[in-house]
Amino acid sequence: MDRIPPELLMRLCRAEGLTHLASLDAPASLDPAGLERMLADGIGDLGWIADERELRLRPTGMLPTARSILCVAWHYDAPHPGGLRRAAYAAGKDYHVLLRPKLGRVGQALNAACGQTWKHRACVDSAPLNERTLARLAGLGWLGKNALLISPEAGSYRLLGFLLTEAPLAALYGGHGEDRCGSCTRCETACPTKALVGGRCLTERCISYLTIEHQGVIPRALAAQFNGWWFGCDICQAVCPWNRFAPPGEDSRLAGIDHEADLLAVTEGSFDSHFAGRAIRRLSWPRFRRNLLVALWSLGRLDEARAIATDGLELVQAQAAELDLLRNASAPRSAGGERC
Numbered sequence: 001m002d003r004i005p006p007e008l009l010m011r012l013c014r015a016e017g018l019t020h021l022a023s024l025d026a027p028a029s030l031d032p033a034g035l036e037r038m039l040a041d042g043i044g045d046l047g048w049i050a051d052e053r054e055l056r057l058r059p060t061g062m063l064p065t066a067r068s069i070l071c072v073a074w075h076y077d078a079p080h081p082g083g084l085r086r087a088a089y090a091a092g093k094d095y096h097v098l099l100r101p102k103l104g105r106v107g108q109a110l111n112a113a114c115g116q117t118w119k120h121r122a123c124v125d126s127a128p129l130n131e132r133t134l135a136r137l138a139g140l141g142w143l144g145k146n147a148l149l150i151s152p153e154a155g156s157y158r159l160l161g162f163l164l165t166e167a168p169l170a171a172l173y174g175g176h177g178e179d180r181c182g183s184c185t186r187c188e189t190a191c192p193t194k195a196l197v198g199g200r201c202l203t204e205r206c207i208s209y210l211t212i213e214h215q216g217v218i219p220r221a222l223a224a225q226f227n228g229w230w231f232g233c234d235i236c237q238a239v240c241p242w243n244r245f246a247p248p249g250e251d252s253r254l255a256g257i258d259h260e261a262d263l264l265a266v267t268e269g270s271f272d273s274h275f276a277g278r279a280i281r282r283l284s285w286p287r288f289r290r291n292l293l294v295a296l297w298s299l300g301r302l303d304e305a306r307a308i309a310t311d312g313l314e315l316v317q318a319q320a321a322e323l324d325l326l327r328n329a330s331a332p333r334s335a336g337g338e339r340c
């Protein structure tokens with residue numbers, strides 16, 4: 001069968017609200033250098049990444065008969081400044097749950113339009129795929145010094161999705177794979193925990209990792225730099241000049257506001273329903289409370305932090321001990337990372 005023309009692919013994606021896309025022939029393998037560096041730097045509780053090393057370097061591992069890969073970028077709104085802060089991508093509904101079905105439907109529509117029974121596999125941060133590397137190869141952006149995919153037109157407030165497919169898609173290059181960070185180092189300077197070094201992100205120092213993936217106690221020296229972050233961190237995106245004109249989010253379901261009073265009022269009994277359908281729910285109750293405690297402490301809101309320390313949760317008590325919260329009345333001494 002002839003290659004599927006980009007116009008058809010774009011039309012089917014547009015029908016799902018996906019307007020930023022690129023496609024490429026499924027590469028047999030990827031350059032291992034970035035992954036090897038990341039593993040060597042340390043991945044904390046993300047041991048599964050090392051276990052999946054071979055698959056991550058072989059994009060067709062998820063679908064050995066795949067001929068092409070469709071890559072899409074989906075915009076969300078830039079962050080709002082505030083006291084207790086969480087990453088903007090997690091403001092609304094869980095994007096994994098929204099984006100994957102869209103890609104699945106694009107696959108079905110391809111089959112219907114071409115009268116075929118091709119197999120497809122939709123991946124949205126849900127499979128061992130080196131997503132940013134693939135998106136860069138497809139030209140959806142370059143990997144900035146903040147380790148994120150950046151487009152000169154659309155910045156980096158974007159979620160990525162992929163469709164591995166047996167369909168022979170014509171290559172559609174996004175046009176933006178070339179590095180345009182130049183001599184800028186704003187993200188490295190602004191990162192409060194100094195996690196950005198030499199164009200890469202040191203996982204175990206990054207607030208996003210520490211608040212979302214890390215299972216245990218957050219070291220005091222890093223916690224002191226949190227400035228109120230309780231789920232993820234957007235600083236290295238907020239300071240990036242390429243985000244100055246980032247377009248608004250593409251789906252209102254990705255938007256939302258977490259009022260402080262509501263967050264602090266969530267109980268163990270209401271946690272699941274309060275965060276139903278949102279990525280935050282995956283934190284589980286003890287890590288949610290650990291994060292709130294650290295965020296409040298980092299803002300010097302010690303009485304509120306101490307109130308959380310009385311939860312009786314083992315993790316929260318261990319975190320309170322790490323911060324010396326119940327004995328020491330002093331607020332953390334911040335090294336003064338930039339606020340967004």
Ligand code: SF4
Pocket residue numbers: 146190191192193194195196201205206207208232233234235236237
């Ligand atoms: S997300 Fe925050 S902590 Fe992580 S690298 Fe960016 S600025 Fe640093």
Ligand code: SF4
Pocket residue numbers: 144145146147150180181182184185186187188236239240241242
């Ligand atoms: S802040 Fe500067 S160095 Fe960092 S990703 Fe943006 S352009 Fe690149």
